[in-house]
Structures are given as structure tokens and as C-alpha cells.
Amino acid sequence: MTGYDDYGMPVGAYAEPESLTHQAYRVARAFVIYRAIPAAQQIRGSNWSWRKSLSLVKVLIVVWFITLYWGERSVFKGSVDHCRWEQWEKWDASANPHRLIFVADPQLVDPHTYPGRPWPLDTLTVKHTDLYMRRTYSRMQKILYPDTVIFLGDLFDGGREWSTRxxxxxxxxxxxxxxSFWLREYARFGNIFFGHWGDGGLLTRRGQEGRKIISSLPGNHDLGFGKGxxxxxxxxxxxxxxxxxxVDVLGNHTFVSIDSVSLSALGQENPESVKELWSPTAEFLGQVKGQKQRLVHKELRRQQGFKPDLLYFHDIVESSELPKAQLPQFRESVAEFPTILLTHVPLYREEGTPCGPLREHWPPTPPPKGQTEPLEKDDRNAIAVRGGYQYQNVMHRDITKDIAEKIGDLQYAFSGDDHDYCEVVHRSYPSAGSGIREITVKSISWAMGVRKPGVLMVSMWNPVDNTGKPLATDASAPTLQTHLCLLPDQLAIFIRYATLFGLTIISLAIRAGLITSGRIGTNSTAHSPILPTAEHEKEKAELSHQANDSLDATSSNSSTSTERAHLQVRNAGARTRSVSPSAGYALPTPQSNYAYPLIQHAGYYGAADESKMEPKSWSTKPMKKKTKKTGCGLFIQELRNTVFFVGVPVFAWYFWLIRN
Structure with a gap:
């Protein structure tokens, strides 16, 4: 007998709720019992075959999944993997080179890039170019892990156009x-490059001073050009x-960066009117040799474990001696490190100077028959020597000569601006002896006119003694190696997507046409009821049999009905009656002949006078049978349904890939 507590409530009426673990177990158990096991039994009991499982829709979904993963993941990883330092560096086994990557002309797409492009094409272009650079840059940090990354200008596309206060x-x-717009563009640049600088880690590699990112070199799209x-x-x-x-010292090499777009105003008409533009760079060039020497001194002291900077002496100086007073200086003489020039605008060269075989957009012109050497003058393969509104393809000849003389002992130069690769050796300017080898670096963006963007990898190894002299036995041996790292062809990826999309539509259209013509069947269950039902006549006979038989027969029929494969369907008409039950609506007396609870016989009120009852009808409203589509209607329906079934999971997979 149930007990009651002090408040009059049955004991055990309330209990603690089930734990989440137990609820999850019950859900999993129900799924196995009511879904997994019946599905397995159905497959085992049916004529299962690979042909039925590999339907056209399923095959297309699998093909799309593989293609999208290749285009959004594998191709990026594979491109950067091919550029690993170990695959092209040629140093001694004991070498520990400083590894640097040049990134040129990101030129973030903005309203200045495609001013007439409508929405949403302009927005999609911005999203995909940013996504491309973010993926490649992040992959470089994870796989290549450079010690230094230097940008060669043109960080923005319309930066020079955005108004100031x-x-x-x-x-x-x-x-x-x-x-406000410029600041948003700055944040956008930072999210792509500064935000992913540490994707591979922030620890310093063994033997290196630390990781560094330098992005101060301006381009003509950042500031303008010359007097503009x-x-x-x-x-x-x-x-x-x-x-x-x-000036930066990296890997025992001296890097000199110059604002060449501002300095170029010196070579235009009436330069004195805009002296505030070019004078800072001109003054810097006048003092750069002394600055180079001071930084080399500091680097050598750091390598020897001393404090890099000299201490200032605290002393009282008479006013008459102030003109003769000097700051502390390094007295010992040291050798110079190999000097490298960084400029956004390429150095001047003669018209038609070829750029070499790695130039993508305009490869070298084939030499005449019988000649093996490349052409000495190739207008097609060269950087055009010309200029226009806010740009100039190369610097002025006199400015280039002045730069080489004032910096001194130039061995290498790296530039941007052109978007394509170009390698030239300048022998007409003062240099370290064998000419200035200049490499114009490819753009990292796929929207800058080159199908395969790229970055330039630089490996530097220059061991020196305490005075800066090289320790290598061969003084003429190069201390710097370069490698062009090509990135994926994004347009080719889009073309492959478009081709597969066309094949998908054609395949599904052919399938819909074959179904329309009756050559193949369809597995569509759109016109089938959700649950199976019994036939009309069989249900009428069953109902009559249940009403007139005895208790034993009724019980037997109830048991038999439970074992049938079909379900009975009852509607409102089946319960319609014109008179009250003979025994009234009260509950039966305990002397009832029922041997089972009344719930087993719900809806049965005993035998009644059939003459007073209304004729039984199975339904009050005839069911409208849905007409089956044929011809063009069936074709459109099948094509629409299959495109939907393929498109939903494919687009979900694609959006997941681009968001993660």
C-alpha cells in the first residue's frame, strides 16, 4: 500500500531527474533499436546491390566533396609543400641560414580596383582575394616558418585615393x-597578415636573433607617385x-629600404616646388653609408655577447667646447656585410631588357632558328619603360645611378610594382663588382593579372669573424640563394568548379529525360503514404467481424490484427451512430463478461439493433488522388529535386571549407 509523507503526498512521487549521460544512453539505445536495426534488417531482406546504392545523385555528391576539398585545401597545401627550404637550399650540412620571404603587391581589392563591377560580384571578389592571401600566408607560416617577412609595397590598391582630414x-x-575607410582597410590588412603571423609559432629558430615582419616600404598605390x-x-x-x-641587418646582410615613389619626384619637372616630398629620402641616402657601418658594429657586438649600443658619458662640457663635442662612436674598423637594396619601383634599364624565362605573362620570344642564346633585346619579355597617372614602371636613369653610388657596394636589389617575375643584372651602375642582380617579385594576389601568384624565398648564409670578414674559404661564393615559390592558380580552380557544375546539370537533365521517357524508373515516394494502410474491403470485413463475433473470437481477432503487416485506418465516420448504446454510457458492472481491461475493447458497446443503425461508410469524403505529372512537368520536377538534393550538402560542405 502506498504511503504518504507529512505533506499528504505519495511517497516516491518525485525523483531526481536523469543525468545527461543516462539520457544520452537512452537516446542512443532507442536509435539503435528503432532505426539502425530495422534499417539493417531491411537491407538484409531486400535485394541490395552496389548499383542501387551508387545512384547518380550520390556519385555527384561524392565527386563534388572531393573536388571542393582539393580546391580549398589540398592544392594550397601542395603548392607550399613544394617550396620547402630543404628542397632547394644548397648550403653545407652545418649551415644555419637566415630564411626570408618577400611579399609584393597584395593590393587589397577595394572600390578603386574594379570601379564599375556590380554587386555582388565586387563583394565576392573582395572575399575571395582576401581568403586566397590568408590561406597562402597562413600555410607559409605553418610549413615554411620564415625568420623574416618583408613587404615590397602596394599594400592597398586605392590607399592614395582615400581622403585625410x-x-x-x-x-x-x-x-x-x-x-575611417582607410582605417578599416588597415584593419583588414592586419587581419590577413599580422593576425596570422604566429600561425606556425613565435619561437625563434636556433641561431637566429628573432622573427621579424617589415611592412614599411610604400608603393605608388599606397602614396601615389612623384609629384602626385x-x-x-x-x-x-x-x-x-x-x-x-x-636600414636592417638580417643574416649578416645589410638591407637598405628607400621610399622610391617619393624620391621619383626629383626626376620630374620643377622638383624644387615639391622638395618636401623627395628631400627626406635624399637626406637618408646621404647618410646611409655611416648608418650601415654603425648597424654592422652593433650586430657584431651582439654576436660577441656585448651590449649592442655604446654608453653615453655623463660629463660637464663648457659652452665653448660644445662645437667640438661628439657622441661616442665605434673606433674599430669592420668589414661591410653584403648590401641589398629594397625598392618598390624597379631600377632603370634599357628598353627591351629581357626578364628571363620565369616571367609568366610574357615569356621570352623564341630565338631565331639556329640560335641557342636568348635575345639580348626582347620587348615582349621586358618591363616596358613608360609611365602614366600615378605610376612609372621603372625609376629615372639618373636617380638609379645616384642611389647605387650613395649606398655603395650593392650586390642585390629586390623590387615590386610589376606583378610578374623579372630578373635582370645591371652592369652599368656602381656595384660590388659583378653588377647588381635585381629580382622583381611576383604579386601574392590572384587579382593582379597573373594566373599563378607567388612569393620570393631568400636563404642567406654568411658566417663572419669578429671584424665582419667572411669565414668562407671562397670569397666569391654567393651568400644568398633565391627561389620563386608559385602559389595556386585560383582562376583554374574556379574553371574546374564551373566545368563540374555544367557536367552536373547535364547529367541530371539526362536522368530526368530518361525518367520522363519511361526508360528508367524513379525511386520517388512523393505520392506514397507515410504509413502503409489496409485495403478498403478488407477493413470493412474486419470491422464487421469484430462487432458480431463472441468474446473469444474478438480476442482472437485482436491478436491476429496485431500481427498483420498493415495498419487499420479509422475515421470519424466509423464512430457515427444514431442511438445511444443499449446499456447507456455508464461503466459496465463488475459482472461483465470481459476478461480483459476495458481499454482492450474501446469503442465497442455490445450488439445493437442493426435496423436502427445507419449504414456504415468508411469515409465521409472521398480521397483525392494526386495526379502524376508527365511530360515537361515530370522533367522539371525531377531535375529540380535532384539539383536540390545535390546542391544542399555540396553548398553546406563548401561554406564550411571557406569559413574554416
Whole structure:
């Protein structure tokens, strides 16, 4: 007998809820019992075959899944894997080179890039170019893990056009874009490159000073070119990225960066009117030799374990002696490190100077028959010597000569701007002896006119003694090796997607046509009921049999009915009656002949006078049979359904890939 507590509630009426683990177990158990096991029994009991399982829709889904994974993952990983340092470096086994990557012309796509491109094409272009650079840059950090990354200018595409607080854009269509828009572009650049700098880690490699990223070199799309530069635009750029004129010592090599777009104003008409533009770079070049020497001293002291900077002496100096007073200086003489020039605008060269076989857009012109050497002058393969609004393909001849003389002992130069690869040796300018080898680096963006973007990898190994002299036995041996790392062809990936899309539509259209013509069947169950039902006559006979038989027969029929494969269907008409039950609506007396609970006989009120009952009808409204489509209607329905069944999982997979 159930007990009651002090509050009059049955004991055990309330209990703690089941734990999440137990609930999950019950759900899993129910899934196995009511879904997995019946499905397995159905497969085992049916005529299962590979032909039925590998339907066209399923095959297309699998093909799309594989293709999208290749285009969004495998091709990027494979391209960067082919550029591993160990596969092309040629140093001694004991070498520990400094590894550097040059990134040129990201030129983030903005309203200046494609001004007439409609929505949503412009938005998709921005998203996909950013996604491409983010993937390749992140993959480089994880796989290549460079010690230093240097950008060679043109970080933005329309940076020079966005107005400042004191100036407006030279072009009226861009005057609505101001500082707030530039700041959003700066954050966008940072999210792509600064935000993924540590994807491979932040630890310093053995024997290196530390990891470094340098992005201060400006391009003509960042500031403008020559006299077209606005001082406030340049100040804004330098405030966030640093000064374009600087000296860095990396891997026992001296890198000299110059703001060549501002210096180029010196070679235009009436340069004195815009002296504030070119004078900072000119002053920097006048002092660069001394700065190079000081930085080499500091680096050698650091390598020897001393403090890099000399200490200042605290002393009282008479005013008369102030003109003779000097700051502490390094007294010992040291050798120079190999000097490398960094500039956005390439150095001047003669018209038609060939760029070599690695130039993608305009490969070298084949030499005449019987000649094996490449052409000495190849206008097709060369960088055109010309200029226009806010750009100039190469620097002025006199400016280039002045740069080489003032920096001194130049061995290498790296530039951007052209978007394609170009390698030239300049022998007409002062250099370290064998000419200045200049490499113009490819753009990292697939929207800059080259099908295969790229970056330039540089490996530097220059062991020196305490005075900076090389320890290598062969003084003429190169201390720097380069490798062009090509990145995926994004347009080719899109073309492959478009081709597969066309084949998918054609295949599904052929399938729909064959179904329409009756040559193949369809597994569509759109016109079938959700649950199986019994036939109309059989249900009528069963109902009559249940009403007139005895208790034993009724029980027998109830048991038999439970074992049938079909379900009975009852509707409102089956319960319609014109008179009350003979025994009334009260519950039966305990002397009832029922041997089972009344719930077993719900709806049965005993035998009644059939003459007073209304004729039984199975349904009050005739069911409308859905007409089966034929011809063009069936073709469109099948094509639409199959495209939907393929498209939903494929698009879900694609969006997951691009978001992760």
C-alpha cells in the first residue's frame, strides 16, 4: 500500500531527474533499436546491390566533396609543400641560414580596383582575394616558418585615393572615402597578415636573433607617385607602418629600404616646388653609408655577447667646447656585410631588357632558328619603360645611378610594382663588382593579372669573424640563394568548379529525360503514404467481424490484427451512430463478461439493433488522388529535386571549407 509523507503526498512521487549521460544512453539505445536495426534488417531482406546504392545523385555528391576539398585545401597545401627550404637550399650540412620571404603587391581589392563591377560580384571578389592571401600566408607560416617577412609595397590598391582630414582625393568619385575607410582597410590588412603571423609559432629558430615582419616600404598605390603624392597621405601611412627609409641587418646582410615613389619626384619637372616630398629620402641616402657601418658594429657586438649600443658619458662640457663635442662612436674598423637594396619601383634599364624565362605573362620570344642564346633585346619579355597617372614602371636613369653610388657596394636589389617575375643584372651602375642582380617579385594576389601568384624565398648564409670578414674559404661564393615559390592558380580552380557544375546539370537533365521517357524508373515516394494502410474491403470485413463475433473470437481477432503487416485506418465516420448504446454510457458492472481491461475493447458497446443503425461508410469524403505529372512537368520536377538534393550538402560542405 502506498504511503504518504507529512505533506499528504505519495511517497516516491518525485525523483531526481536523469543525468545527461543516462539520457544520452537512452537516446542512443532507442536509435539503435528503432532505426539502425530495422534499417539493417531491411537491407538484409531486400535485394541490395552496389548499383542501387551508387545512384547518380550520390556519385555527384561524392565527386563534388572531393573536388571542393582539393580546391580549398589540398592544392594550397601542395603548392607550399613544394617550396620547402630543404628542397632547394644548397648550403653545407652545418649551415644555419637566415630564411626570408618577400611579399609584393597584395593590393587589397577595394572600390578603386574594379570601379564599375556590380554587386555582388565586387563583394565576392573582395572575399575571395582576401581568403586566397590568408590561406597562402597562413600555410607559409605553418610549413615554411620564415625568420623574416618583408613587404615590397602596394599594400592597398586605392590607399592614395582615400581622403585625410586635411586633403581630399584627386578624383571626385573617391572623395566620399576618408580616414575611417582607410582605417578599416588597415584593419583588414592586419587581419590577413599580422593576425596570422604566429600561425606556425613565435619561437625563434636556433641561431637566429628573432622573427621579424617589415611592412614599411610604400608603393605608388599606397602614396601615389612623384609629384602626385600628398604629404598628409604619406604621414598617415608612416604613422601606422613606419618610415619607408630604413636600414636592417638580417643574416649578416645589410638591407637598405628607400621610399622610391617619393624620391621619383626629383626626376620630374620643377622638383624644387615639391622638395618636401623627395628631400627626406635624399637626406637618408646621404647618410646611409655611416648608418650601415654603425648597424654592422652593433650586430657584431651582439654576436660577441656585448651590449649592442655604446654608453653615453655623463660629463660637464663648457659652452665653448660644445662645437667640438661628439657622441661616442665605434673606433674599430669592420668589414661591410653584403648590401641589398629594397625598392618598390624597379631600377632603370634599357628598353627591351629581357626578364628571363620565369616571367609568366610574357615569356621570352623564341630565338631565331639556329640560335641557342636568348635575345639580348626582347620587348615582349621586358618591363616596358613608360609611365602614366600615378605610376612609372621603372625609376629615372639618373636617380638609379645616384642611389647605387650613395649606398655603395650593392650586390642585390629586390623590387615590386610589376606583378610578374623579372630578373635582370645591371652592369652599368656602381656595384660590388659583378653588377647588381635585381629580382622583381611576383604579386601574392590572384587579382593582379597573373594566373599563378607567388612569393620570393631568400636563404642567406654568411658566417663572419669578429671584424665582419667572411669565414668562407671562397670569397666569391654567393651568400644568398633565391627561389620563386608559385602559389595556386585560383582562376583554374574556379574553371574546374564551373566545368563540374555544367557536367552536373547535364547529367541530371539526362536522368530526368530518361525518367520522363519511361526508360528508367524513379525511386520517388512523393505520392506514397507515410504509413502503409489496409485495403478498403478488407477493413470493412474486419470491422464487421469484430462487432458480431463472441468474446473469444474478438480476442482472437485482436491478436491476429496485431500481427498483420498493415495498419487499420479509422475515421470519424466509423464512430457515427444514431442511438445511444443499449446499456447507456455508464461503466459496465463488475459482472461483465470481459476478461480483459476495458481499454482492450474501446469503442465497442455490445450488439445493437442493426435496423436502427445507419449504414456504415468508411469515409465521409472521398480521397483525392494526386495526379502524376508527365511530360515537361515530370522533367522539371525531377531535375529540380535532384539539383536540390545535390546542391544542399555540396553548398553546406563548401561554406564550411571557406569559413574554416
Amino acid at each position: 586635411t586633403t581630399t582625393s584627386p578624383e571626385a568619385q573617391y572623395r566620399k572615402y576618408g580616414d 603624392i600628398q604629404s598628409s597621405v604619406r604621414k598617415r601611412f608612416e604613422a601606422y607602418f613606419g618610415h619607408g627609409n630604413r
